[in-house]
Structure formats: C-alpha cells, structure tokens
Amino acid sequence: MLQIYNTLSRSKQVFKPIEPGKVKIYVCGMTVYDFCHIGHARVMIVFDMVVRWFRAIGYEVLYVRNITDIDDKIINRALENGESISALTNRFIDAMHADSDELGLMHPDQEPRATDFIVQMQGMIGNLIENGLAYQADDGDVNFAVRLLPRYGQLSGKTLDELNAGERVAIGSGKRDPLDFVLWKSAKPEEPADTRWNSPWGEGRPGWHIECSAMSCDLLGKHFDIHGGGADLQFPHHENEIAQSEGALYGQGRKDDDAPFVNYWMHNGHIRVNEEKMSKSLGNFFLIRDVLQRFDPEVLRFFMLKAHYRSPINYSDAQLEEARAGLVRLYTALSQAPGAPTVSLESKSEWVKRFTDAMNDDFNTPEAIAVLFELASEVNRAQDGEKIALAGALKSLANSLNFLVREPIAFLQSGSKDEASLSAAEIEEQIAARKAAKQAKDFVKADAIRQNLLDQGVVLEDKSGGITEWRRA
Structure with missing residues (x-):
C-alpha cells in the first residue's frame, strides 16, 4: 500500500x-x-x-x-x-x-x-x-x-x-x-x-x-x-x-x-553547499554538465537518492566519492554472477518485500538502498545457485531505481573522470608487463607493478586460466 x-x-x-x-x-x-x-x-x-x-x-x-x-x-x-x-x-x-x-x-x-x-x-x-x-x-x-x-x-x-x-x-x-x-x-x-x-x-x-x-x-x-x-x-x-x-x-x-x-x-x-542553500545569488551552484565532467552520471543519481527526497542534502566532492564507493560495492557483488535472471516485484522474496515496503513508504530510497547493500553482502557470502538468485534480485530491485543498469565491468572500470587517472589502455599495458614479468619469474617486478597500479587506484584480480581483471578502487 x-x-x-x-x-x-x-x-x-x-x-x-x-x-x-x-x-x-x-x-x-x-x-x-x-x-x-x-x-x-x-x-x-x-x-x-x-x-x-x-x-x-x-x-x-x-x-x-x-x-x-x-x-x-x-x-x-x-x-x-x-x-x-x-x-x-x-x-x-x-x-x-x-x-x-x-x-x-x-x-x-x-x-x-x-x-x-x-x-x-x-x-x-x-x-x-x-x-x-x-x-x-x-x-x-x-x-x-x-x-x-x-x-x-x-x-x-x-x-x-x-x-x-x-x-x-x-x-x-x-x-x-x-x-x-x-x-x-x-x-x-x-x-x-x-x-x-x-x-x-x-x-x-x-x-x-x-x-x-x-x-x-x-x-x-x-x-x-x-x-x-x-x-x-x-x-x-x-x-x-x-x-x-x-x-x-x-x-x-x-x-x-x-x-x-x-x-x-x-x-x-x-x-x-557547505551547509548553505545552493543559489545563483550566492554563487555556490554547480552546473550538471560540469559535475558530469568529473563524475559518472550514475554516481550523481545515486548521491541524490541516498537521501530521502524531502530532506535537504549537502553537496560536495566527498559526498559524490562516497556515493561512487557505494555503487562499487553493489556492482562488485553483481559481477560475481553475470547474467543472473531478474525477478518480479511480485515475488514473495524477503528482499523484494522489504525493498517494496520501503519504496511504498513515501518513496523511502535510503531504506530501499540499505536493503540493496544487505542483499549485496548476501551475494558475496552465497555459493552457486543461491548466489545467482540473490544477484538477480539485487539487479532487479536496483534497476527499478535506475541503478546497476550496466554490465558490472563497465562501471567498475569507469572510475572518476580525473584527467590524472590512468586510461584503460595504460592499465592494460601495465597488466601485460606484469604478466611478462611473472612468466620471466621476476616476481619482485610483478608485485611492484601491482602495487603501483593499486597506488593509482586500480585493483587487480587474478582469475583462473591466467586472466587478470581490473577495476578502479
């Protein structure tokens, strides 16, 4: 209701x-x-x-x-x-x-x-x-x-x-x-x-x-x-x-x-902005297009809906970075079960009910997003079929709010739009150099490359079959 x-x-x-x-x-x-x-x-x-x-x-x-x-x-x-x-x-x-x-x-x-x-x-x-x-x-x-x-x-x-x-x-x-x-x-x-x-x-x-x-x-x-x-x-x-x-x-x-x-x-x-109402007269307003030069659009959407729509919110780069970190958590959980089937909002699932109850309570997106984070934690702990089912629920519920709409790897590799950050091509080049170092048994160099990437906000994850995936921290 x-x-x-x-x-x-x-x-x-x-x-x-x-x-x-x-x-x-x-x-x-x-x-x-x-x-x-x-x-x-x-x-x-x-x-x-x-x-x-x-x-x-x-x-x-x-x-x-x-x-x-x-x-x-x-x-x-x-x-x-x-x-x-x-x-x-x-x-x-x-x-x-x-x-x-x-x-x-x-x-x-x-x-x-x-x-x-x-x-x-x-x-x-x-x-x-x-x-x-x-x-x-x-x-x-x-x-x-x-x-x-x-x-x-x-x-x-x-x-x-x-x-x-x-x-x-x-x-x-x-x-x-x-x-x-x-x-x-x-x-x-x-x-x-x-x-x-x-x-x-x-x-x-x-x-x-x-x-x-x-x-x-x-x-x-x-x-x-x-x-x-x-x-x-x-x-x-x-x-x-x-x-x-x-x-x-x-x-x-x-x-x-x-x-x-x-x-x-x-x-x-x-x-x-800095606890003052944003207004042109105060000169403390930010154009959408300028913000999107530095932050992913989904991050801005997530930032806006982390707070209840009736509440005032304080804008800052730190708040947007926090919103991005939250999306990274959700996408990382979803990445463990690619292709997970979606579920209906008519499902009798406990997660669906809690999410729906939150949204039906005056569009309480903070509570609904809290359910998504709990669900993501369950995805991380689950195994096999249960993991896939939970990931499907996570994706379906988030999609109703226009979140988690991309392939996880696309978001996780997008990062911030800081000009100083490494490009995807530069990261792949470093991964290739690390692979060559490992093949030459120069593990000190391989570890140094991993650490250097991590210092620049890039996390590597080695998979079976010699595949290395990466995401931005």
Whole structure:
C-alpha cells in the first residue's frame, strides 16, 4: 500500500488515484535561460524515480513536466545577448535535454512550452475576472485579488495576516493590495515584439504562476493526482496555482466536498553547499554538465537518492566519492554472477518485500538502498545457485531505481573522470608487463607493478586460466 507525504495535509496519506490504475503527475520544470544546475538535477532525478516506481508497481502514468520559455529572466538574457527569445530558449532546451540524457533519465510523456498555451492562459484569466477574483489595474496588468479567496494559504500554512509584500514579487503600482499577484503583464514599450501577445487586456505576456495552472489543467484535467516540484516552489508559486486554478473553477466559494485542484502535493528538499542553500545569488551552484565532467552520471543519481527526497542534502566532492564507493560495492557483488535472471516485484522474496515496503513508504530510497547493500553482502557470502538468485534480485530491485543498469565491468572500470587517472589502455599495458614479468619469474617486478597500479587506484584480480581483471578502487 503506497503512502505519500502530502504537503497540503502535512501528513502521509494512502495513495488513491482518481482513476483506478492510472496516475497523472505534473512537475514544474525549468525556466530556460541558462544551463541546468544540480538543483534542477535533483528535481529531474527525484520525479524520474517516482514515475519509475509507479510504473514498476503496475500503474499507467502520464507524466507532464513543463518548460517556462517566457519570463523576465529570459527576456533580460536575450536582450543582453542580442538574440531572439526563441533562439535563446531553444538552445537551452536542447542543453537541458542533453543533460537529462547524460543522466540516463526518462523524458516526460509531455513537455509543454508556456508559449504554446497562451490561449489557455487567457481563458483562465478571463474566468477569474468573471468570477470577481481578478482585475485590470491602472498600469494595464491583470492581477489576482488574493484577499477575496478565503482558502489562500492552505498549502503553505500561511494566513493572510502573516503574509507581507516582502515575501512576494515586486509590487506593481497598480495593485490594490501588496499580496495580489500578476496574471497578465502589460507590454512595455522597450520590450521586443517576440515577448508580447494580443489579449482582451492589451498586448502583454502571462505571469509565471498562471502558466503552470493553464498547462496542467489543459493536459491533465481540472483535477489530477500529483503535483511536484522543489520545496522553494511551495510558496508562492504552488500556493498561487491552487488559488487561480480553483478560483477559475469554483469562484470565491469552493465547498469542502468540491474536488481540489490536486490531490497530493510533493516537494523535494533543497541542495546545500557547505551547509548553505545552493543559489545563483550566492554563487555556490554547480552546473550538471560540469559535475558530469568529473563524475559518472550514475554516481550523481545515486548521491541524490541516498537521501530521502524531502530532506535537504549537502553537496560536495566527498559526498559524490562516497556515493561512487557505494555503487562499487553493489556492482562488485553483481559481477560475481553475470547474467543472473531478474525477478518480479511480485515475488514473495524477503528482499523484494522489504525493498517494496520501503519504496511504498513515501518513496523511502535510503531504506530501499540499505536493503540493496544487505542483499549485496548476501551475494558475496552465497555459493552457486543461491548466489545467482540473490544477484538477480539485487539487479532487479536496483534497476527499478535506475541503478546497476550496466554490465558490472563497465562501471567498475569507469572510475572518476580525473584527467590524472590512468586510461584503460595504460592499465592494460601495465597488466601485460606484469604478466611478462611473472612468466620471466621476476616476481619482485610483478608485485611492484601491482602495487603501483593499486597506488593509482586500480585493483587487480587474478582469475583462473591466467586472466587478470581490473577495476578502479
């Protein structure tokens, strides 16, 4: 029985899909004006894991993750670069896809771009105006009237009296209340033509919050199962999504028995660097592509999922090295039984049950990974047929989290991407020299070569038949 921590209720709840056997998930995606950093990687990896687990336990999943391709930051960057909005955003969308592919992640089933849903956004804004929850200000912007919606604050737990303008975006001169947020931004004379669309309220562009409401409701319906994103989006972005989505549907008076916009809200924790929240303003963020120049993509995935998705995690090279060492342990165990058959998650095996119980407890990947380590230890101790069966279980369970997906030797020989490390060709050359030394009975030289390789992080293992296998420590 799968339980999910619902930010809206602040508790774990048994997952009950709106439509039996099917799950509809919307995740807030990237604003594409720069390369993706490891904070983006965490969102992508966490919800890749969530979708994979739903599918592993038999659900049909429709996974939608949007792209914000119109935004103040995008406009400013395009003007700085002297290029069009589409040229800028297309370049960084391609880069985002390249990063995702390098990480070995699934693409969402649908990946809507905000600029393709302007009509739907305008329709929702029109409904909010008709329902008395939005107004056009003197400066031309259309704003949402927050104080007219009694339920505002239900996701964040904030009351209207607790909120203040300093927590929100800059206050426009036309707002009736500092808490109101913009739905439609009136075009400014200096803004390029490709940043404005015609509307009943004059030329302009959508506010950020309305984008996700319009796209999710259009693609998943006005009531769907799961909405996810980073913890930083809980307020105000997701709070505003609820307000405008339910406001457009129900007006000012949603009743307790009316279906909510979303049943379950999921938020992954922040990434911290040296115990500070990672942010561009602090200059302590790392691009995915830069990290992957030095570390294997599977290592980064493993690092992200070693912690529970809701917990903040501290990023460092040492943490990634520790994650790699953990994967080495698992792959080393698996290497003892190549070609081991996979097992079903419906198996009655104790290992499968414990792993499944962990994952069904709000996607508790740290506990599930602990089961993998215990299972790897059992593989190391087992003999013959039992070893093969246990290795098959290890591989099957790890695969459901997108781990141990390669041949063990390929991972074990990959190592770090440190330029100073020996290449595979150099290692094979040293192994050949050691073999020649042994044949000449120069065992001192042979031992020296083994030790020299070990000092450089390469472990040799002599097998029967005169074969020597190697892996990086």
